[in-house]
Amino acid sequence: MTPKTNTAQLPKDVLLDLQDVKVSFETREGTVTAVNGVSYKVRPGEVLGIVGESGSGKSVTVRAIMRLLAKNAIEGPKGSIRFNPNGDQTYDLHELSRDNRQIRALRGNRIGMIFQEPMTALSPVHSIGSQISRTVMLHRKSTKAEARARARDLLERVQLPNPDLMLDRFPHQLSGGMRQRAMIALALACDPSLLIADEPTTALDVTTEAQILELLKSLQAELGMAIIFITHNFGVVADIADRVAVMYLGQIVETGDVDDIFYAPKHPYTQALLQSIPRLGQKKVRRLKTIRGSVPDPYHIPSGCPFHNRCDHADAALCTQERPPLRGFDNGQEARCHFAGQLPEASL
Numbered sequence: 001m002t003p004k005t006n007t008a009q010l011p012k013d014v015l016l017d018l019q020d021v022k023v024s025f026e027t028r029e030g031t032v033t034a035v036n037g038v039s040y041k042v043r044p045g046e047v048l049g050i051v052g053e054s055g056s057g058k059s060v061t062v063r064a065i066m067r068l069l070a071k072n073a074i075e076g077p078k079g080s081i082r083f084n085p086n087g088d089q090t091y092d093l094h095e096l097s098r099d100n101r102q103i104r105a106l107r108g109n110r111i112g113m114i115f116q117e118p119m120t121a122l123s124p125v126h127s128i129g130s131q132i133s134r135t136v137m138l139h140r141k142s143t144k145a146e147a148r149a150r151a152r153d154l155l156e157r158v159q160l161p162n163p164d165l166m167l168d169r170f171p172h173q174l175s176g177g178m179r180q181r182a183m184i185a186l187a188l189a190c191d192p193s194l195l196i197a198d199e200p201t202t203a204l205d206v207t208t209e210a211q212i213l214e215l216l217k218s219l220q221a222e223l224g225m226a227i228i229f230i231t232h233n234f235g236v237v238a239d240i241a242d243r244v245a246v247m248y249l250g251q252i253v254e255t256g257d258v259d260d261i262f263y264a265p266k267h268p269y270t271q272a273l274l275q276s277i278p279r280l281g282q283k284k285v286r287r288l289k290t291i292r293g294s295v296p297d298p299y300h301i302p303s304g305c306p307f308h309n310r311c312d313h314a315d316a317a318l319c320t321q322e323r324p325p326l327r328g329f330d331n332g333q334e335a336r337c338h339f340a341g342q343l344p345e346a347s348l
């Protein structure tokens with residue numbers, strides 16, 4: 001039997017605590033490591049933005065939290081995913097199987113999830129109203145009429161026009177932006193303490209994206225739940241997050257408060273990402289940089305620091321051989337780089 005780690009009660013001011021989460025997949029081509037020792041914390045009511053290029057392990061990490069990993073996934077034995085939804089009872093989700101009774105009671109209830117593509121979460125054959133009411137009735141003692149009233153209230157909260165009519169609409173009868181609002185209503189059906197939003201606005205046009213972001217921000221302020229907001233768009237993170245975690249090849253390479261990450265990034269990867277996006281109010285005119293090379297194939301992750309082959313500051317001896325430790329700074333910022341804090345300030 002694998003040893004249980006870290007099942008201790010979390011303090012009240014920590015809602016979720018991931019320690020050393022590892023996930024690999026067995027495939028015909030061999031074993032691919034998608035998440036390689038991820039640790040992060042989410043505090044009640046805060047918005048944690050997770051940024052990283054495609055394939056960096058953002059979705060696999062949250063699937064591990066929800067216990068919705070694919071069948072070919074293998075998790076590291078040492079990790080822990082502690083969740084403290086009400087402040088007084090800690091669950092180690094890492095120990096729970098996909099169909100475990102406890103996780104089924106938490107999913108959709110204390111943890112809500114919204115996805116990039118609403119059709120993957122919404123049933124095409126049930127009306128919006130019945131999908132929300134059923135979730136309410138599954139987790140809360142309520143009559144059909146009470147659950148329907150709650151569904152109507154939620155549709156109004158997510159600012160869908162004419163909520164009474166919307167209750168009986170089917171997902172295919174709504175536009176993309178309306179479907180995303182309906183999915184947010186479903187995710188909020190039971191007042192979760194944690195909402196996981198995995199690229200919820202990527203498939204939308206920019207105007208609708210801005211509206212959905214505004215909606216999420218106002219709901220967060222009103223209801224006070226914590227949000228893990230996953231995106232590859234730094235601009236979106238700046239808009240919504242309190243703290244940011246930057247992922248690269250299955251690792252968190254930098255975390256910190258959103259302003260610290262934006263104005264004083266310490267990891268060369270974060271610096272390069274920020275230099276590659278246009279910024280309003282920029283002092284001098286400059287060309288946008290591109291990050292040289294491409295994300296390495298996850299079957300062949302480079303030794304040492306996985307970013308060394310794309311980094312302008314890499315030391316041929318140290319960075320190619322030794323995996324850098326996470327270095328902490330007084331402002332709470334952390335960066336996984338041998339030279340964090342010693343590099344020249346990036347010109348952003």
Ligand SMILES: Nc1ncnc2c1ncn2[C@@H]1O[C@H](COP(=O)(O)OP(=O)(O)OP(=O)(O)O)[C@@H](O)[C@H]1O
Pocket residue numbers: 025026027032033034052053054055056057058059060061070072232298
């Ligand atoms: N079931 C699976 N079998 C094999 N490999 C998988 C499986 N699921 C994910 N992966 C691999 O794990 C890695 C991380 O995937 P993940 O979906 O977490 O990336 P992501 O950061 O969410 O990217 P994106 O921004 O494109 O959504 C990728 O290399 C992906 O191919």
Ligand SMILES: [Mg+2]
Pocket residue numbers: 058059060198
């Ligand atoms: Mg993803």
